[in-house]
Amino acid sequence: MKLTVLGCGGGIGSGRHTTCFLLDDDVLIDAGTGITALSLEQLAKIDHVFLTHSHLDHVLGLPLLIDAVGDRRDKPVTVHALPDTLEILDRHLFNWKLWPDFREIPDAAAPWLRFVPLALGSMVELGARRISSLPAHHTVPACGYRLSNGARSLVFTGDTTRSEALVHALNQMSDVSELIIETSFENGLRDIAVASMHHWPDSLALELGNLKNNPRIWITHLKPGNEAPIMDELRRNIHGREIAPLTQGQVIEW
Numbered sequence: 001m002k003l004t005v006l007g008c009g010g011g012i013g014s015g016r017h018t019t020c021f022l023l024d025d026d027v028l029i030d031a032g033t034g035i036t037a038l039s040l041e042q043l044a045k046i047d048h049v050f051l052t053h054s055h056l057d058h059v060l061g062l063p064l065l066i067d068a069v070g071d072r073r074d075k076p077v078t079v080h081a082l083p084d085t086l087e088i089l090d091r092h093l094f095n096w097k098l099w100p101d102f103r104e105i106p107d108a109a110a111p112w113l114r115f116v117p118l119a120l121g122s123m124v125e126l127g128a129r130r131i132s133s134l135p136a137h138h139t140v141p142a143c144g145y146r147l148s149n150g151a152r153s154l155v156f157t158g159d160t161t162r163s164e165a166l167v168h169a170l171n172q173m174s175d176v177s178e179l180i181i182e183t184s185f186e187n188g189l190r191d192i193a194v195a196s197m198h199h200w201p202d203s204l205a206l207e208l209g210n211l212k213n214n215p216r217i218w219i220t221h222l223k224p225g226n227e228a229p230i231m232d233e234l235r236r237n238i239h240g241r242e243i244a245p246l247t248q249g250q251v252i253e254w
Contacts, residue, residue: 001129001149002253007034008246010184011057011224017248018057019221021156027126028065029145029156034248035061044069050118050131051081052158053142054088062089063099070102070112080124082133083117084141090115118143135165139197146173152254154178159221161197162207171212177254180246181207182221186230189223201233208238217243218252 002024007017018032025042028035028049035043043065052058066077079086094101094113102113118124120143123132134144136158144157144166153176157166160182170176184198193200198221199207208217217238222230222245231245 001147001154002251003029003147003154005034005246005248005250005252006037007032008220008248008250009224010182010221013224015248016224018060019052020058020061023129023147027129027131029147030058030158031061031065032057032059033061035065040069040072044072046077047075048124048126049077049079050124050145051079051085052136052144052156053082053138053140054085054092055140055159058159059089059093063093063102066102066113070105073112076103076111076114078114078116080116080118080131082120082141082143086115086117088140134169135163136160137163137166137197146176148175149254151175152177154180154252154254155215156180156220157182159184159198161193161199162203167207167210171210173213176213176215178218178252179215180218180220183219183230183234184221184223186223186226187233189226201230201237204234205237208241214241217241218246219243220246 004022006020009016017034019030020032020034021029026045026047103111118133120133123130130148132146136142136144138159142158147154155176182199183204185193185200187201190200
């Protein structure tokens with residue numbers, strides 16, 4: 001399996017893009033501004049989109065994807081997400097006011113878009129690939145994903161603050177080689193991190209201290225312009241683990 005980082009920033013500016021990963025060449029994990037790195041030909045190959053939650057920096061590319069390549073495809077793009085996330089998209093995005101409802105275009109019998117609810121803890125099999133939803137703790141209903149080839153797994157937490165349920169789920173896995181987890185603010189902005197339910201270095205250090213396995217740690221969703229101090233604080237607080245910032249354009253294979 002191959003994961004290409006199209007966007008991993010906690011915001012935009014100076015070439016940064018928000019969360020969007022390309023799994024192999026046909027699956028997106030979230031659909032932030034990083035989706036704009038793909039060509040029309042690449043966009044047309046996207047069959048499935050797995051969303052972690054409904055926040056704009058993770059979904060804003062989705063309506064533009066459907067609009068750009070819906071007529072180039074012979075089947076709808078399938079969006080997998082928690083039922084609460086799909087309800088938010090239904091009510092507030094694909095509502096004919098903010099954006100047309102492509103579940104009815106060109107008609108409901110042959111749409112360009114379809115929603116498939118994904119219960120927490122459930123798994124979708126795409127050939128030999130297994131994509132499972134994991135618990136997360138954020139300001140809206142949210143999940144992470146385990147991407148498994150049957151032998152090794154990569155876990156992406158999505159946006160989350162401390163979560164006993166997530167740590168418990170991770171501790172049940174013996175094959176996780178890569179963990180992509182967020183840290184959005186430095187310790188000096190702890191109050192903002194708490195209010196917005198994101199990690200800061202001290203909280204991530206506590207979280208990883210409860211982790212029994214030892215995957216390579218990739219840090220994502222860093223606040224634009226604050227990447228260096230956040231990473232400095234993480235490296236001072238976290239010992240005995242391989243840790244590095246995720247970078248735009250990076251490719252992880254497992």
